[in-house]
Amino acid sequence: xxxxxxxxxxxxxxxxxxxxxxxxxxxxxxxxxxxxxxxxxxxxxxxxxxxxxxxxxxxxxxxxxxxxxxxxxxxxxxxxxxxxxxxxxxxxxxxxxxxxxxxxxxxxxxxxxxxxxxxxxxxxxxxxxxxxxxxxxxxxxxxxxxxxxxxxxxxxxxxxxxxxxxxxxxxxxxxxxxxxxxxxxxxxxxxxxxxxxxxxxxxxxxxxxxxxxxxxxxxxxxxxxxxxxxxxxxxxxxxxxxxxxxxxxxxxxxxx
Amino acid sequence: xxxxxxxxxxxxxxxxxxxxxxxxxxxxxxxxxxxxxxxxxxxxxxxxxxxxxxxxxxxxxxxxxxxxxxxxxxxxxxxxxxxxxxxxxxxxxxxxxxxxxxxxxxxxxxxxxxxxxxxxxxxxxxxxxxxxxxxxxxxxxxxxxxxxxxxxxxxxxxxxxxxxxxxxxxxxxxxxxxxxxxxxxxxxxxxxxxxxxxxxxxxxxxxxxxxxxxxxxxxxxxxxxxxxxxxxxxxxxxxxxxxxxxxxx
Ligand SMILES: Nc1ncnc2c1ncn2[C@@H]1O[C@H](COP(=O)(O)OP(=O)(O)OP(=O)(O)O)[C@@H](O)[C@H]1O
Ligand SMILES: [Mg+2]
Numbered sequence: 322x323x324x325x326x327x328x329x330x331x332x333x334x335x336x337x338x339x340x341x342x343x344x345x346x347x348x349x350x351x352x353x354x355x356x357x358x359x360x361x362x363x364x365x366x367x368x369x370x371x372x373x374x375x376x377x378x379x380x381x382x383x384x385x386x387x388x389x390x391x392x393x394x395x396x397x398x399x400x401x402x403x404x405x406x407x408x409x410x411x412x413x414x415x416x417x418x419x420x421x422x423x424x425x426x427x428x429x430x431x432x433x434x435x436x437x438x439x440x441x442x443x444x445x446x447x448x449x450x451x452x453x454x455x456x457x458x459x460x461x462x463x464x465x466x467x468x469x470x471x472x473x474x475x476x477x478x479x480x481x482x483x484x485x486x487x488x489x490x491x492x493x494x495x496x497x498x499x500x501x502x503x504x505x506x507x508x509x510x511x512x513x514x515x516x517x518x519x520x521x522x523x524x525x526x527x528x529x530x531x532x533x534x535x536x537x538x539x540x541x542x543x544x545x546x547x548x549x550x551x552x553x554x555x556x557x558x559x560x561x562x563x564x565x566x567x568x569x570x571x572x573x574x575x576x577x
Numbered sequence: 578x579x580x581x582x583x584x585x586x587x588x589x590x591x592x593x594x595x596x597x598x599x600x601x602x603x604x605x606x607x608x609x610x611x612x613x614x615x616x617x618x619x620x621x622x623x624x625x626x627x628x629x630x631x632x633x634x635x636x637x638x639x640x641x642x643x644x645x646x647x648x649x650x651x652x653x654x655x656x657x658x659x660x661x662x663x664x665x666x667x668x669x670x671x672x673x674x675x676x677x678x679x680x681x682x683x684x685x686x687x688x689x690x691x692x693x694x695x696x697x698x699x700x701x702x703x704x705x706x707x708x709x710x711x712x713x714x715x716x717x718x719x720x721x722x723x724x725x726x727x728x729x730x731x732x733x734x735x736x737x738x739x740x741x742x743x744x745x746x747x748x749x750x751x752x753x754x755x756x757x758x759x760x761x762x763x764x765x766x767x768x769x770x771x772x773x774x775x776x777x778x779x780x781x782x783x784x785x786x787x788x789x790x791x792x793x794x795x796x797x798x799x800x801x802x803x804x805x806x807x808x809x810x811x812x813x814x815x816x817x818x819x820x821x822x823x824x825x826x
Contacts, residue, residue, distance in 0.1 A: 352647075447665035450627050451724075455679045455731070456654040458647070 343538050346460070350468060350534070353461030363466035371432050371467070371533070372474030376481060382427050383482035386419045387411055387489030395497045404498045408508025411490030416517045417577075420482035421524040422569060424475070425532065429561040433536040436467055437557040440540025441550040449541070464537040468530060475529030476522045483521060520576055527568055535561050578603055579735070579769070583633035584623060593619050595791040596633065606761050606768045606781050608799075611788030612813065617771040618662060620788065621737050624769060625657050626650050637735070655683065658728030662739040664720035666712040672723045673699070673708035679727050698730035699723075701756065718745045725753070729760070736760065738770045742777065754780045775814070778802070787813060 357364070394410040440463055443449050452459045487509065494500040500508075536557050543553040579601040586594040593616045601607040611617050622628040623635050626642045634641050637653050645653065666675050676695045680686055686694065699705050702722040712720060721741065728736060741757070742750040758781050760766040770777060778785055778799050785802050787795035787810055794809045795802055802810060811817075 443667075446668070447661045447663060448667055450622070451659070451661055451665035451667070451727075453627055454625050454654060454657070454659040455682050455727075456651040457682055458651070 342542065343535075346464070346538050346541065347534065349460045350464055353458055353465050356458065356461040357465065357469070360461055360466050363462065364469050367466045367470035368474055370435075371428075371470045372477060375428060375431055375474075375478055378427055378431060379424055379478050379482050380485050382423050383415070383420055383486040384489035386423050387415050387486035387491075388493040390414050390419065390486075391490040391493040392497060395494065404494075404500050405504035405508040406511070407490070407494045407498065407500055408505040408510075409512045410508075411494070411505075412487055412509040413512055413517065415486035415490065416483055416513075416521050418569075420479050420486050421521050421528060422565070424479050424482045424525070425528040425565045425569075426562060428475075428478070428528075429532055429558055429565065432471065433532045433557050433561045434554050436533060436536035437540040437543075437554045438550055440464075440537060441543035441553045444541065444543045445546055445549055459541075464534075464541065467537055468533045471529040471533030472526055473529075476525040479521055479525040483518070520572075523576065524569065524572055527572060528565055531564050531568060532561050535564060578636075578638060579607075579624060579767070580636040581624075581634070582636070584620070584630050584635065585632045586619060586623065586628065586630055588619065593791050594623075594630075597788075597791070597793055598633075599786055599793060599796055601767060601769060601784075603767055604761070604765050605783045606757065606770065607784050607786065608770045608772065608778050608782040609786045609788055610771075610773055610775070610778065610813065611794075612773060615788045616791045617773075617788055618739055621659075621739050621769065621771050624737055625654060625659055655731070656734040657737060658731055658733035658735070659737045660721070660724050660728050660739060660741055662743075664712070664717075664724040666715075666720055666723055666727070668712045671709050671711055672704065672715070672726075675712070675723065676727045676730050679730055683731065694730055698726040701729065702726045703752070718749055721745065722749075722753075725756075732764070734767065736766050736768045738768065738772075740772055741770060742772065742774055750774075750776065757781050789813075 390411050391407055394407045395404075398404065398406070440449075443452075443463070449459045449463070452462060491500070491502060491505045494505055495502075539553045539557045539560070543549050581600070582598050584594050584597040585592070597620065609617055609620065619628060623630055624637075626635075626645075629643050635643060637656070640649075640653060642650060642653055666672070667678065670678065673695050676698050677691050680691045680694055695708065696705065699708055702725050704719060704722055704726060707715065707719060707723070712723070715723065721744070725741065736757075738757070742753050745753065754777060757768060757770065761768060761781070770781070772778075782799045785795065785797065785799050786793060787802065789809050794813075795805060795807065802814065805811065805814075
């Protein structure tokens, strides 16, 4: 009986405890910024892993999302709308929404899950304790490089996604509606303002930080063996996806 | 000197350590025994500040490590080496790199010195050939010895061992016992050894503490514990599960 009443209450308490612990970890992260020089090599390694290795999947997903946008606009355009407007639609949707969003969601799976599994395994096999016992700062050594690498590399990945998304849009507009490159660019320029691109990059930095820091948090506080690592990884993916969609809305409401 | 005063710790709302007090003198080899789940590993983690006491103190050379700032705690930890129960090697790097990383934490050695020290440390535990292997390629006993080498490479003043010989064959156990003796005699290292192997008590202990359900059941000389009439002590020493204490089967 009491269990039934207390279960939701405890859930709420645990939720806020978690948020508090997350922000405490961010504080420790800022404290460890002073040691960035020591962890430079690790950071560059992580930039390779998080950034460079993600390029193929980013190209693939953004290409197709640009293509499908063009197909759908073609489907919805009536004969009154000049066909070069497809360039505007593709450009705006890719730059503002599709590239950051799809990159964010794909990297939640590719980067976030990896980070949590890695750090979580280190936690349950006492490797983090060992680091501490050797007077390393585990936050500076493990978390800082990953969060830095994510925050720095995401904008680059999103620029790549922007480029291939728009390119994919043109390819499919060309195939379906016979829109020439010149017309497509004309349409693209019609509504484009530099702020659109900047806004995409603001999203990129925010998402990069959110995904990597959430993943590090769940990995760092993993409990209880292999099963715990699995659980932490699942939670990371769920929480990151929700956070990204939420941040996407908040940023749009703030800046657009 | 390590002083523990009234150490109390709850984990998962269950008291694990219930007000322990004891001292480890400089140069002493202090062995903590107790059955599985009695809180030995938890106790050891308090001695290096990996866990913080709910109440009570752990003092290393007169400094209460629960009250130190992070930087100060790091400085104290430089005096302490710890060997983990499962080895806790960093699995993304080779055995040699594991030890080199430990040495790099001190920032005072050149590359050449680090290389030499890694070799030296691995030779001590008879693992010279394994320097380039990854931890996943080692047997359980080799992992343990590699963890041993990593801790000793830093020349600590204190060594904390969590089950250093559990799971090793008798010859390797003897070798590790001899090593611990050698460190004590030659380098004057103060050691705290957590174990449930009585052989270590016979071979290397200066003093023994028996931990039972988070409380000190015995603290004295190895010769005394053999003669003790206390039922808890007798049960552990004889390993007789029919000497029921508390619960009956
Ligand atoms: N992180 C934790 N959360 C909750 N309970 C814990 C945690 N760590 C240890 N415990 C509990 O504390 C008790 C003591 O654990 P500890 O690991 O110290 O035992 P031990 O004496 O080292 O046993 P063994 O000889 O098997 O290694 C156990 O009952 C365990 O369930
Ligand atoms: Mg233990």
